[in-house]
Amino acid sequence: FKNSLEVCKYYIDEWLNACLLQTQLKKLKLVIGSGLTHRHSILVPHQYKSDRDENRPLLLTDARNYLKEKYDVYEAPPLYEADEIVDAVAAREYDRARKTDSKIKVVKSAQDKDARSKRGVLFDWTKSFHFDNPQCWHIPAFDEGVGHMELKKGKIKAGGSVFFAYQILMEDSADEYSPRKYLPKEFEHFGKGYGDSAFYKDFAPLTTSKEVFQKVVDKYFEWFPTELQYTAWDGT
Helix, strand or coil: CCCHHHHHHHHHHHHHHHHHHHHCCCCCCEEECCCCEHHHHCCCCCCCCCCCCCCCCCCHHHHHHHHHHHCCEEECCCECCHHHHHHHHHHHHHHHHHHHCCCCCCCEECCCHHHHHCCEEEECCCECCCECCCCCEEECCHHHCCCEEEEECCEEEEECHHHHHHHHHCCECCCCECCCCCCCHHHCCCCCCCCHHHHHHHHCCCCCHHHHHHHHHHHHHHHCCCCCCCCCCCCC
């Protein structure tokens, strides 16, 4: 559009207002981040998010400046992801409310699936026309239970420690992480055919987070019974 920036600002405002209306909250605080994070230096087989296109939206800088001019914005410190700050604030509030037996006053709002494994109250603002998940999610602390999980149309939808286990065992395509994705051909039989349905069968009966994480360890020993050596993205 000739007025693309104005259109961009309009939809930013509309989306944020819709989040406030949907959650019945009165205030919002935005967290933004930029640059490399600590995850980029982790020596895994494939560097964190290194496949991402270096091109950026033409209005990205203008949009960030608009957020900082109009809204209460916190910029994540160097090497931190914005999502990590959001998770930390929500977890701190959750712990406070739990300790004082009072109401939770902070709702974290995120599309990032990592948010589903961290304790707090979550609102997922993914939206096609209406919000895909209109209700807030209660994500319990690990010592409170395993969280919740359902298998719908062959796909796992979950929150809490059981979803954290899901991320550890299965592939997180957004973060380019998978314990089995970069295995050479001779190792492909480890965990072959282990998908969402198999995960659900293994983890649905578990009732404590200790059992959940023990099951994760057991699966790793099953897949990699001896040791595993690999070359990291930097040649190490």
